[in-house]
Amino acid sequence: MAGDALTTTPQAPRADRIREDAVDAALGKLDLDTKARLLAGQDMWTLPALPEIGLGSLVFSDGPIGVRGVRWTADDPSVALPSPTALAAAWDPALARRAGRLLAQEARRKGVHVLLAPTVNLHRSPLGGRHFECYSEDPYLTGAIGTGYVQGVQDGGVGTTVKHFVGNDAETDRFTVDSVIAPRPLRELYLAPFEAIVTNAHPWGIMTAYNKVNGSFMSEHRYLVNEVLRGEWGFDGANVSDWMAARSTTGDILGGLDVAMPGPQTVYGPPLAEAVRAGEVPESAVDDAVRNVLRLAARVGLLEGAPAVVTTAPAAVDGHALARELAARGIVLVRNENGALPLATGQRARIALSGAAARDARILGGGSATVFPERIVSPLVGLTAALPQGALTFSVGADPSEEPTPADAGFELRAVCRDASGAVIGEGSLPSGQVQWIGDDLPAGVTYATMASIEVTGTFVPRESGEHAFGTRGLGAFALAVGGAAVWEGAQLPGSEADPFEAFFGAPTVRARAVLAAGEPVEVSLTYQVPDMSALPLRAIMFSLLHLGPRRDADELIAEAVAAAREADTAVVVVATTERVESEGFDRTDLELPGRQNDLVRAVAAANPNTVVVINTGSPVELPWRDEVAAILLTWFPGQEGGAALADVLLGEREPGGRLPTTWPAVFADAPVTEVVPGEGRLEYREGLHIGYRAYEKAGVSPAFCFGHGLGYTDWAYESLEVTADAARVRIRNTGARRGREVVQVYLAPVGDPVERPASWLAGFASLEAEAGESVEVEIALPARAFEIWDEEAGAWRRVGGTYEVRASRSHVDARLTATLEVGA
Numbered sequence: 001m002a003g004d005a006l007t008t009t010p011q012a013p014r015a016d017r018i019r020e021d022a023v024d025a026a027l028g029k030l031d032l033d034t035k036a037r038l039l040a041g042q043d044m045w046t047l048p049a050l051p052e053i054g055l056g057s058l059v060f061s062d063g064p065i066g067v068r069g070v071r072w073t074a075d076d077p078s079v080a081l082p083s084p085t086a087l088a089a090a091w092d093p094a095l096a097r098r099a100g101r102l103l104a105q106e107a108r109r110k111g112v113h114v115l116l117a118p119t120v121n122l123h124r125s126p127l128g129g130r131h132f133e134c135y136s137e138d139p140y141l142t143g144a145i146g147t148g149y150v151q152g153v154q155d156g157g158v159g160t161t162v163k164h165f166v167g168n169d170a171e172t173d174r175f176t177v178d179s180v181i182a183p184r185p186l187r188e189l190y191l192a193p194f195e196a197i198v199t200n201a202h203p204w205g206i207m208t209a210y211n212k213v214n215g216s217f218m219s220e221h222r223y224l225v226n227e228v229l230r231g232e233w234g235f236d237g238a239n240v241s242d243w244m245a246a247r248s249t250t251g252d253i254l255g256g257l258d259v260a261m262p263g264p265q266t267v268y269g270p271p272l273a274e275a276v277r278a279g280e281v282p283e284s285a286v287d288d289a290v291r292n293v294l295r296l297a298a299r300v301g302l303l304e305g306a307p308a309v310v311t312t313a314p315a316a317v318d319g320h321a322l323a324r325e326l327a328a329r330g331i332v333l334v335r336n337e338n339g340a341l342p343l344a345t346g347q348r349a350r351i352a353l354s355g356a357a358a359r360d361a362r363i364l365g366g367g368s369a370t371v372f373p374e375r376i377v378s379p380l381v382g383l384t385a386a387l388p389q390g391a392l393t394f395s396v397g398a399d400p401s402e403e404p405t406p407a408d409a410g411f412e413l414r415a416v417c418r419d420a421s422g423a424v425i426g427e428g429s430l431p432s433g434q435v436q437w438i439g440d441d442l443p444a445g446v447t448y449a450t451m452a453s454i455e456v457t458g459t460f461v462p463r464e465s466g467e468h469a470f471g472t473r474g475l476g477a478f479a480l481a482v483g484g485a486a487v488w489e490g491a492q493l494p495g496s497e498a499d500p501f502e503a504f505f506g507a508p509t510v511r512a513r514a515v516l517a518a519g520e521p522v523e524v525s526l527t528y529q530v531p532d533m534s535a536l537p538l539r540a541i542m543f544s545l546l547h548l549g550p551r552r553d554a555d556e557l558i559a560e561a562v563a564a565a566r567e568a569d570t571a572v573v574v575v576a577t578t579e580r581v582e583s584e585g586f587d588r589t590d591l592e593l594p595g596r597q598n599d600l601v602r603a604v605a606a607a608n609p610n611t612v613v614v615i616n617t618g619s620p621v622e623l624p625w626r627d628e629v630a631a632i633l634l635t636w637f638p639g640q641e642g643g644a645a646l647a648d649v650l651l652g653e654r655e656p657g658g659r660l661p662t663t664w665p666a667v668f669a670d671a672p673v674t675e676v677v678p679g680e681g682r683l684e685y686r687e688g689l690h691i692g693y694r695a696y697e698k699a700g701v702s703p704a705f706c707f708g709h710g711l712g713y714t715d716w717a718y719e720s721l722e723v724t725a726d727a728a729r730v731r732i733r734n735t736g737a738r739r740g741r742e743v744v745q746v747y748l749a750p751v752g753d754p755v756e757r758p759a760s761w762l763a764g765f766a767s768l769e770a771e772a773g774e775s776v777e778v779e780i781a782l783p784a785r786a787f788e789i790w791d792e793e794a795g796a797w798r799r800v801g802g803t804y805e806v807r808a809s810r811s812h813v814d815a816r817l818t819a820t821l822e823v824g825a
């Protein structure tokens with residue numbers, strides 16, 4: 001499938017040469033000030049155009065699951081794919097490539113040239129706030145999925161910045177933390193996915209992380225950037241800072257950082273030209289960076305006279321269909337007692353659905369990965385569409401979100417901007433209560449200089465009668481009115497957090513309550529005083545009008561769900577985390593499901609033996625009742641079509657295609673790394689080589705669900721395994737009654753290991769399909785690196801000879817066939 005229906009410029013090496021010549025010619029025409037200016041963001045998402053050399057303005061945009069575009073608002077929607085962990089759960093680089101092509105299509109539609117993705121940090125601790133945004137605890141799987149993703153995006157002529165290079169595996173104090181990582185784990189675990197992607201997919205960009213590694217900020221890391229990334233691996237793309245990570249003009253440019261984002265006030269631009277004139281930086285360092293930026297621009301078709309890498313976009317992709325397919329392919333069925341799933345005809349006659357997330361689905365994780373899809377198919381909507389009328393009941397059961405969220409269902413809102421005299425100077429549409437205008441993305445006719453206040457105003461028609469709460473999120477002075485009456489006036493001041501993105505994540509706060517009747521419209525208004533932002537490096541308007549519907553008694557809600565479950569053939573309970581639990585910007589502190597959700601599951605399972613639990617979280621949570629229910633599906637953050645995919649899987653239209661890309665512990669204390677808070681600014685990676693399944697095996701601890709585990713709807717027999725020095729040939733037969741897909745996993749386990757290594761590790765895998773009864777054979781390459789360790793003394797990779805057991809497995813602990821391989825040093 002690779003390369004189908006694509007037109008890349010003919011004779012790639014020749015095109016490379018022409019592009020390189022054009023880059024050199026353009027560079028030669030630029031003076032120092034212009035070169036320094038090109039390396040600094042001109043605003044939040046773009047670099048300046050230089051018409052004098054035929055250079056267009058490069059546009060960057062997040063992110064991994066959808067392309068936001070330069071506007072970050074719900075009225076400029078984007079296709080939202082499942083979370084990266086779900087993509088990795090499909091164990092299929094070709095599928096990741098298809099996701100990448102869709103994202104390239106979205107990028108082109110939105111005028112974006114470089115996608116700020118993929119995120120390939122590792123699942124070191126389940127507490128990591130961006131766990132949902134990373135692929136796996138295993139470096140090989142991460143590298144393979146990331147390679148497919150980057151190839152797909154670049155197939156469409158759009159660049160990527162593989163991020164966050166490196167050691168950004170948690171969020172606490174991410175701007176300052178020093179990740180202290182010994183050479184072997186650094187090479188064998190954390191750098192490994194970056195190396196694989198750079199080597200195999202040749203990304204056109206990389207993003208260096210906020211944090212330090214072993215004492216040096218990543219944006220200034222001469223060794224890891226100049227020597228390892230560019231020197232050893234041959235990376236020839238542009239190195240873009242994480243947003244506001246660039247802090248030192250000389251440190252950054254000498255450390256190999258090409259682009260300082262965002263702008264206009266950065267350490268590059270005039271300060272960089274100044275540093276050259278002062279003799280602190282050789283002009284050649286600036287030239288090297290400019291060359292990298294011009295090469296990136298040329299590749300995406302923004303430099304006149306240089307051929308773009310892709311001249312004709314790949315065939316159009318149906319985004320909604322792909323989002324649905326991907327969601328199903330990523331769903332992991334971790335438990336299925338007595339073939340509870342797929343639901344047989346008798347079991348689907350009456351289904352009792354419960355859980356707040358079944359109605360208000362959590363489709364993506366919080367932070368810069370957030371996009372606004374045109375529609376969201378919740379489990380309730382998906383199942384209602386798939387089942388005959390009257391087959392489905394819904395009750396909330398338990399609501400994990402105690403906090404108000406941006407005003408949405410029932411609200412019709414707009415933003416009215418006024419000047420200091422109170423005169424209206426412009427209006428913006430608002431699909432929800434969230435205002436997020438970054439840089440100069442303001443309503444027509446409005447500027448920062450003229451705008452004094454913004455009023456979020458409109459009507460609200462409540463779904464339920466009772467006490468409704470209204471609140472704010474964001475920093476500044478507010479005035480809130482409900483039903484024409486002023487109900488609160490006050491200010492939210494910045495907290496102590498050093499993270500400049502606090503405003504994205506700032507605490508939602510209830511400001512007033514009002515008793516309202518269902519169906520009766522009421523006027524609402526939140527006025528925000530625009531602060532003076534002239535001295536800030538980045539101007540943005542970010543605040544929200546929040547709402548929380550009437551709270552009902554928790555026991556009553558559970559009782560209602562139990563009563564419905566008792567009457568039904570099958571009970572489906574959806575449990576979830578909230579945006580306040582899993583998001584960029586902070587880490588988790590435990591793995592508990594918030595609110596009364598565990599009580600809900602236990603009570604429903606006691607009332608109905610056919611209880612299926614759907615886990616709508618981005619990362620592992622504790623499931624203390626896991627042996628008491630019939631089936632458990634992990635759907636991650638499944639993207640906008642998640643509810644449709646869930647219906648497909650429950651009813652057997654599609655198989656749940658996923659296998660765990662990460663171990664799920666039985667209890668948090670069993671997780672190999674339980675500490676993500678730095679001590680005196682340092683986060684020591686003390687566990688060395690042992691993260692994820694490697695650590696469970698070393699400690700002899702059984703997790704709730706192990707790495708690689710996942711059930712389908714058919715059965716497989718592993719018939720033969722033949723091993724050579726560089727490949728494993730595995731034959732499997734579909735022994736079940738329906739077509740299915742299997743992920744064949746190959747692990748290496750050294751026998752009598754002469755060096756310290758994990759007891760076993762993933763060396764290769766393949767995802768393949770077969771008809772009922774059909775037998776298929778697959779050859780899985782065993783990469784040389786699978787037999788190597790990083791020799792700290794030699795500063796080089798070293799092959800470790802000896803005897804290896806090669807396992808053809810269904811999961812890390814479920815080896816079906818083994819063979820022995822002798823390997824020379």
Ligand code: BGC
Nearest residue numbers: 062063116163242243368501
């Ligand atoms: C995140 C990046 C993101 C950037 C731009 C940063 O806070 O760490 O992953 O690409 O913001 O939104």
